Amino acid sequence: MSSALSHWFSFNSWWLLLPFVMLLVVAAFIVAFVLLLYMISPLISPNPLKLNGAHVVVTGGSSGIGKCIAMECYKHGAFITLVARDEHKLVQAKKEVEKCAINDKQVCISLVCLYIFKCKYAQEKLGPVDMLVNCAGTSISGKFEEVEVDRFKKLMEVNYLGSVYPTRAVVTTMKERRMGRIMFVSSQAGQIGLFGYTAYSPSKFALRGLAEALQMEMKPYNIYVTVAYPPDTDTPGFAEESKTKPLETKLISETSGVCQPEQVAKIVVKDAVQGNFTSSFGPDGYMLSALTCGMSPVTSITEGLQQIVTMGLFRTIALFYLGSFDSIVRRCMIQREQSKAADKRE
Numbered sequence: 001m002s003s004a005l006s007h008w009f010s011f012n013s014w015w016l017l018l019p020f021v022m023l024l025v026v027a028a029f030i031v032a033f034v035l036l037l038y039m040i041s042p043l044i045s046p047n048p049l050k051l052n053g054a055h056v057v058v059t060g061g062s063s064g065i066g067k068c069i070a071m072e073c074y075k076h077g078a079f080i081t082l083v084a085r086d087e088h089k090l091v092q093a094k095k096e097v098e099k100c101a102i103n104d105k106q107v108c109i110s111l112v113c114l115y116i117f118k119c120k121y122a123q124e125k126l127g128p129v130d131m132l133v134n135c136a137g138t139s140i141s142g143k144f145e146e147v148e149v150d151r152f153k154k155l156m157e158v159n160y161l162g163s164v165y166p167t168r169a170v171v172t173t174m175k176e177r178r179m180g181r182i183m184f185v186s187s188q189a190g191q192i193g194l195f196g197y198t199a200y201s202p203s204k205f206a207l208r209g210l211a212e213a214l215q216m217e218m219k220p221y222n223i224y225v226t227v228a229y230p231p232d233t234d235t236p237g238f239a240e241e242s243k244t245k246p247l248e249t250k251l252i253s254e255t256s257g258v259c260q261p262e263q264v265a266k267i268v269v270k271d272a273v274q275g276n277f278t279s280s281f282g283p284d285g286y287m288l289s290a291l292t293c294g295m296s297p298v299t300s301i302t303e304g305l306q307q308i309v310t311m312g313l314f315r316t317i318a319l320f321y322l323g324s325f326d327s328i329v330r331r332c333m334i335q336r337e338q339s340k341a342a343d344k345r346e
């Protein structure tokens with residue numbers, strides 16, 4: 001009797017163990033797969049660029065984020081070309097950049113031009129361009145029907161075409177040298193369309209499309225493209241924009257806070273040096289980038305795995321954000337109507 005019982009027991013316990021064994025096998029497969037991915041990761045991750053002695057061109061380098069990017073690169077021993085339109089601001093910025101020198105060989109030159117920078121001149125002075133930072137840009141906010149039609153064109157010209165032309169000027173030499181970095185400064189408003197940014201957002205979304213297509217062309221030449229998506233950043237451009245920003249835009253943008261340009265510069269420069277395709281800031285920026293990764297290239301296994309694992313969770317969080325943005329818009333509308341009615345009564 002007892003032997004029959006023990007036989008019965010051992011027979012059944014095998015079956016009880018089976019799900020655990022299967023789970024173990026599946027887990028082992030996943031671990032093996034991830035390990036394999038990490039083994040091939042050197043094929044995916046680019047070699048970092050050496051900033052020391054490199055020639056970095058920064059458009060919009062006379063103010064705000066661009067100026068801070070130039071200073072950050074100078075602190076790492078780079079040679080800098082600043083590009084902008086206003087000569088007075090350029091002279092001032094050049095002085096500030098030069099204060100960040102780490103050796104006495106470093107040179108910073110400035111070029112006054114609109115869109116098409118004199119690439120030949122810069123190359124003659126400081127050698128071939130190793131990194132181009134497309135940071136020149138401006139923003140206009142307002143309700144769709146209140147923004148003048150020609151502003152839509154202007155923003156595409158400055159923010160989008162203003163990044164295409166300098167990039168055209170440097171890629172041929174970069175391809176010949178089989179090295180280089182190209183950065184586009186987009187915005188969080190280039191990942192999500194927001195109230196008040198019907199003219200601005202498309203010009204920043206456009207950069208993402210350009211960057212993805214360009215990266216596919218450039219990768220075999222060891223050239224890496226980075227798109228930066230900063231949140232509101234405390235710069236002269238931001239101060240100017242804030243003067244006429246609709247209340248809705250202000251309240252919604254406050255979600256991800258205001259950054260300092262020095263912080264932004266540090267992160268974007270690090271990402272560009274590493275050859276990361278996406279550069280984002282803070283927890284909201286991280287979530288937005290994972291959420292909007294779409295078919296953008298990955299430059300590390302960790303990044304890819306994080307996107308896979310977090311996508312569903314971040315979409316869930318995003319639905320709550322969208323709900324709160326809608327309620328901001330609704331509340332502002334009701335408030336406006338009430339104050340209009342009160343004005344009429346007076």
Ligand SMILES: NC(=O)C1=CN([C@@H]2O[C@H](COP(=O)(O)OP(=O)(O)OC[C@H]3O[C@@H](n4cnc5c(N)ncnc54)[C@H](OP(=O)(O)O)[C@@H]3O)[C@@H](O)[C@H]2O)C=CC1
Binds near residue numbers: 061066159234237
């Ligand atoms: N500040 C913010 O909140 C955020 C900014 N961004 C983006 O970052 C970039 C820099 O912004 P920020 O530092 O705030 O801006 P600033 O207004 O402080 O600086 C803009 C720079 O771009 C130059 N510039 C502007 N228009 C042109 C043009 N048509 N041709 C050549 N140069 C031009 C300006 O010089 P000059 O006028 O002399 O030409 C200046 O050097 C922009 O692309 C902006 O859209 C993205 C997210 C947030």
Ligand SMILES: CCCCCCCCCCCCCCCC(=O)[C@@H](N)CO
Binds near residue numbers: 139237252
């Ligand atoms: C999981 C999902 C998280 C979602 C978080 C969403 C946060 C949205 C905030 C958007 C801020 C837009 C700033 C634009 C800055 C700009 O480009 C101008 N200031 C230029 O001057």
